[in-house]
Amino acid sequence: MGKTMGTFLEEVNKRIDGVPIQRCYHCRKCTAGCPLAFSMDHSLDKVIRLIQMGRRDEVLKSGTIWLCASCETCVTRCPNSVDVARMMDVLREMAVAERVRSKEKNILKLHRAFLACIKSRGRINEPLLIMDYKLRTGDFFSDIGLGIDLFMKGKLSLFVPRTKDMGMVRSIFRQTKKRRQEEGRS
């Protein structure tokens, strides 16, 4: 979107607020250790290269940024301390702010259902979370057998205590959302 300051690279680096990602010399140690690299459309170091080349749409639309499981192996092993995991968070935040349609839309839908659950109850109620996720995705049939097994074993409790001071929880959501929107405009 046209409201950015400087290049895509500068914007990503500013949001990471750490080691500039151009320190990457493409040794590919991050990609070699990434447990999910096999499932990604762009490898981790390629994402860095695409950012340097200003290929914003390709990066923000990629499945890679959502398939990253935040295991932090990449940043732990990077010889130049590039925080690839934080970079993925930054790219996801940008993709959400810009309402980019991703190939991996269900992953974001789970995050949204998860946050909605915290916002309404303060804590995660697993059965309600999964029901909300299924409503959002229309995927009603996966894991039904597993759900029944868990219920029979008494592991899916509907009675999860809520946080009492919901005013505080909602206020944290409201204020951090407002700040994110303000930063998006700057």
Place this chain on the structure above:
Amino acid sequence: MKVSYYPGCCFHGTGREFGLSVETVSKALGLELKEIEDWSCCGATAAHATNFKLSVALPAKDLIRAEKDGFKDMMVPCAACFSRLKTSQHHLNRDESLKKEVEGIVGSVYQGAITIRNAIDVFYNLIGTEAIKGRVTTALSGLKPVSYYGCLLLRPPEICAFDDYENPVLLDSIMTTLGAESRPWSYKTDCCGGSLTVSRTKLVAKLVDKLMTMAREAGANCLVTACPVCMFNLDMRASESLRLPVFYFTELMALAMGLEGPESWFKTHYVDPRPLLIGLGLI
């Protein structure tokens, strides 16, 4: 000894037996747990993947509450909660303007005075293997677990500051203390796929099958973990032909210490570990 305690959401759900076993073992070892008043969810991956400030502010609220209770140490057994609370603390400690902003959001002052510890850290470093050994009534002979630490207890190391981040050993050491034969393997810190288990189930099944294959190759007859997300994935996502029983390490501590509870917890596992334990004469 008394520590502040953040149980986390899954202790009311799929991680129920982790919570019960942590609390049972703590009590037996004279560790008093003071649950943080009216805590709320840490935000987990959903928060840090979509809104950085939310991911810092949500845990900060409960960190500040624990500080106000006057504790030096805080136990956070769930690896995901541990990681989010540690990360929040890391950012608050290093970024003064962020700290001020978050204090404004949650309406209280953050001191930075509390040490956040996972359950392995608490039992190994605060209680000690000697004290645990003194309480073992049934050595877990014949049990050959591989220790699975997963990601979030160890990485990134400058935030977690816990054990060797490529070859951690503390959980293995606790297993040895209980009389189990901890098997060495190279997959202690490989990722299970975490929360992708709901949205991209097949990917997680693939990662878990790899872990099960390697655990079998290492000569293990079970896996032991300290993370409810790892537990969920290892226990429920492995192919039938590769499955092995999976335990929370605190369940095994309770079993070896002869405490009430383990058998009722084992019943709720997806892969029933009781045939293995009966075969070894441990229950």
